[in-house]
Amino acid sequence: MQGPTFAAPRADAILLDFEGERRALAQYEAAGGWAQAKAATGRAFDEIVQELKDSGLRGRGGAGFPTGLKVSFIGKGDRFLVINADESEPGTFKDRELILRNPHALLEGCVILCNAIGAKATYIFIRGEYATEAEVLNAAIEESYAKGYLGKPLSGTSNAVDIYVHRGAGAYICGEETALLSALNGFRGQPTAKPPFPAVSGAWKSPTLLNNVETVATVPYILAMGAQTYQALRTEQTTGTRLMSLSGNVQRPGNYELPVTATYRDLIDGCGGGVAGGRTMKAFIPGGSSAPILMPDMLDTQIAVETTAAAGSMAGSGAVIVIDTRTCMVQFALRVADFYRHESCGKCTPCREGTRWMVELLKRVEAGEATMDEIDLLVELCDRIEGKCLCPLGDACAMPVRSYLKHFRAEFEAHIDAPACPAGPASPFGALYPSLRRTLPVVPA
Amino acid sequence: MSDSLHDAIQAEIAKYPDRRSAILAALRLAQAKYRWLSPEAFEEVSRCIDLPVAQCVAVASFYDMYFLEPVGEHVVEVCTNVSCALVGAADVVAAFEMELGCSLGSTSADGKVTLRPVECLGGCGWGPVVSIDHRYHEHFTADDVKPVVAGLRTSEGGH
Numbered sequence: 001m002q003g004p005t006f007a008a009p010r011a012d013a014i015l016l017d018f019e020g021e022r023r024a025l026a027q028y029e030a031a032g033g034w035a036q037a038k039a040a041t042g043r044a045f046d047e048i049v050q051e052l053k054d055s056g057l058r059g060r061g062g063a064g065f066p067t068g069l070k071v072s073f074i075g076k077g078d079r080f081l082v083i084n085a086d087e088s089e090p091g092t093f094k095d096r097e098l099i100l101r102n103p104h105a106l107l108e109g110c111v112i113l114c115n116a117i118g119a120k121a122t123y124i125f126i127r128g129e130y131a132t133e134a135e136v137l138n139a140a141i142e143e144s145y146a147k148g149y150l151g152k153p154l155s156g157t158s159n160a161v162d163i164y165v166h167r168g169a170g171a172y173i174c175g176e177e178t179a180l181l182s183a184l185n186g187f188r189g190q191p192t193a194k195p196p197f198p199a200v201s202g203a204w205k206s207p208t209l210l211n212n213v214e215t216v217a218t219v220p221y222i223l224a225m226g227a228q229t230y231q232a233l234r235t236e237q238t239t240g241t242r243l244m245s246l247s248g249n250v251q252r253p254g255n256y257e258l259p260v261t262a263t264y265r266d267l268i269d270g271c272g273g274g275v276a277g278g279r280t281m282k283a284f285i286p287g288g289s290s291a292p293i294l295m296p297d298m299l300d301t302q303i304a305v306e307t308t309a310a311a312g313s314m315a316g317s318g319a320v321i322v323i324d325t326r327t328c329m330v331q332f333a334l335r336v337a338d339f340y341r342h343e344s345c346g347k348c349t350p351c352r353e354g355t356r357w358m359v360e361l362l363k364r365v366e367a368g369e370a371t372m373d374e375i376d377l378l379v380e381l382c383d384r385i386e387g388k389c390l391c392p393l394g395d396a397c398a399m400p401v402r403s404y405l406k407h408f409r410a411e412f413e414a415h416i417d418a419p420a421c422p423a424g425p426a427s428p429f430g431a432l433y434p435s436l437r438r439t440l441p442v443v444p445a
Numbered sequence: 446m447s448d449s450l451h452d453a454i455q456a457e458i459a460k461y462p463d464r465r466s467a468i469l470a471a472l473r474l475a476q477a478k479y480r481w482l483s484p485e486a487f488e489e490v491s492r493c494i495d496l497p498v499a500q501c502v503a504v505a506s507f508y509d510m511y512f513l514e515p516v517g518e519h520v521v522e523v524c525t526n527v528s529c530a531l532v533g534a535a536d537v538v539a540a541f542e543m544e545l546g547c548s549l550g551s552t553s554a555d556g557k558v559t560l561r562p563v564e565c566l567g568g569c570g571w572g573p574v575v576s577i578d579h580r581y582h583e584h585f586t587a588d589d590v591k592p593v594v595a596g597l598r599t600s601e602g603g604h
């Protein structure tokens with residue numbers, strides 16, 4: 001039992017190019033911190049937008065939306081900046097490390113963006129479980145007020161910025177932007193239909209810019225090195241570096257900051273030392289549990305947004321999960337589907353009912369109670385969920401389950417009429433089910 | 446005694462353009478005081494934030510971190526999501542069940558510890574992850590369970 005362990009910085013790192021933690025403001029200043037916020041006060045909105053567009057920066061929260069373009073959409077009126085620190089996509093733990101090690105970079109990014117769009121306040125929506133991380137942010141914020149970076153205008157602007165930490169209370173769906181805003185506004189954290197988009201009507205019905213922690217923490221570094229230098233490190237459609245969360249059956253799990261030109265093999269074998277215990281990889285997930293699974297023959301895919309999409313999956317939140325050959329994919333599918341079933345907000349039928357039925361069917365397959373038809377029924381269920389929900393959570397359940405059925409159909413079929421799971425007790429999920437089964441829902445026939 | 450909760454909630458309300466936004470913080474503070482969100486706790490939140498009790502319950506029931514039923518003095522939450530499961534969360538769950546003599550999702554007979562499964566806590570590369578009274582413990586193994594439970598049994602409630 002110990003705390004989080006941080007990987008050593010890599011030569012081409014930008015955000016985490018140092019050892020250990022840089023929580024004190026003085027440390028951050030000594031490394032050049034806050035120079036960009038001061039320098040940027042003289043720059044017009046259009047100039048900052050252009051710099052971000054030129055940098056090619058894409059959102060790191062999951063959707064990969066171009067950041068400069070998003071900033072340019074902000075509507076007129078009293079504007080707010082909201083930071084998405086909800087980080088709940090299974091496999092993802094990079095924003096947490098960023099907050100623990102480099103919190104001031106996030107705060108400086110907030111001030112730069114607030115001054116650019118004329119927002120007076122930032123709300124950092126952090127998942128409720130991150131108690132220590134909320135304290136680290138609050139300490140950093142307090143120091144920044146004392147130093148005059150917050151609460152009063154920097155020289156060259158009349159805009160004073162306040163930053164508040166808003167803690168969530170345990171709900172994955174609050175990472176979805178409209179659900180996050182419902183929660184921030186004091187309602188149940190359920191998504192709302194778009195339009196209106198947050199850029200027009202978000203926090204307290206005001207125009208709101210909403211970005212991920214890593215996205216905003218990158219902004220000062222882009223201004224420091226210049227958009228041209230930043231974007232020189234690129235694939236066709238993705239630029240810069242990404243914090244990749246590596247977990248599962250791998251020798252050295254952890255967060256690694258890699259250029260977007262790196263491949264999944266560079267991450268898993270190069271940084272992570274390959275599969276743990278000399279075992280064999282069965283498959284890997286490239287972008288959090290919502291992402292379709294990829295087979296080992298896709299390891300040479302680059303981690304960029306468009307390259308991962310071309311390989312048949314998505315770069316998502318940059319969370320790579322390595323699975324070795326001991327795991328039963330039916331049990332894995334059940335665990336993933338039950339997560340989405342639990343996190344469905346219940347607002348729309350295909351997701352609320354579909355995820356429950358998916359769990360129920362997978363439970364039957366896992367227990368050897370299903371018939372062959374029910375495997376086809378699972379595929380049909382994916383068809384009935386995908387593209388038919390109000391927010392992407394329904395798809396986030398159907399897409400990965402469909403991918404397991406596609407790549408491992410034989411394993412599902414092997415459960416039909418089987419007295420026990422063919423993977424036997426070696427599957428790490430097997431031992432969990434006696435405990436978890438009680439918490440799974442029972443759908444009336 | 447109630448006044449300190451009232452004051453803490455007012456300080457949260459001051460952070461927002463609309464007092465309603467302080468509901469999550471108000472519920473968290475009330476739970477810290479009462480250990481769970483009892484009818485009394487909801488009454489107090491409702492009064493402090495000026496929202497009907499039904500609205501407060503509607504919000505609270507949406508989230509995993511609010512306890513709508515009494516819980517033990519301590520709460521042990523084991524991540525059972527995929528990354529932790531791949532590296533041995535099942536062994537940690539089994540060890541806790543054995544040591545506490547209660548199953549996942551219930552409270553030990555002495556009322557000291559509630560054991561519950563939780564979804565990904567955001568420590569996947571440092572798993573298995575266990576949160577005890579809302580503080581994380583990474584790289585948790587079955588061997589850690591005995592001393593941790595012994596410590597919880599002899600200490601006052603802390604979540």
Ligand SMILES: Cc1cc2nc3c(=O)[nH]c(=O)nc-3n(C[C@H](O)[C@H](O)[C@H](O)COP(=O)(O)O)c2cc1C
Pocket residue numbers: 058059060061062063064065067070084085086087088089172173174175176177178210211212213215216391392393396
């Ligand atoms: C179900 C769901 C969960 C999400 N969870 C997160 C999250 O935890 N953190 C995050 O930054 N974005 C999350 N997103 C993406 C956000 O909706 C949004 O696109 C993102 O925060 C925008 O910031 P960016 O452009 O900087 O990436 C989630 C989306 C969905 C549909």
Ligand code: SF4
Pocket residue numbers: 173191343344345346347348349351352389390391392393394
């Ligand atoms: S897709 Fe699921 S989570 Fe999203 S709005 Fe519909 S029910 Fe809620």
Ligand code: FES
Pocket residue numbers: 090091092524525526527528529530564565566567568569570572574
């Ligand atoms: S899967 Fe356990 S912390 Fe993420």
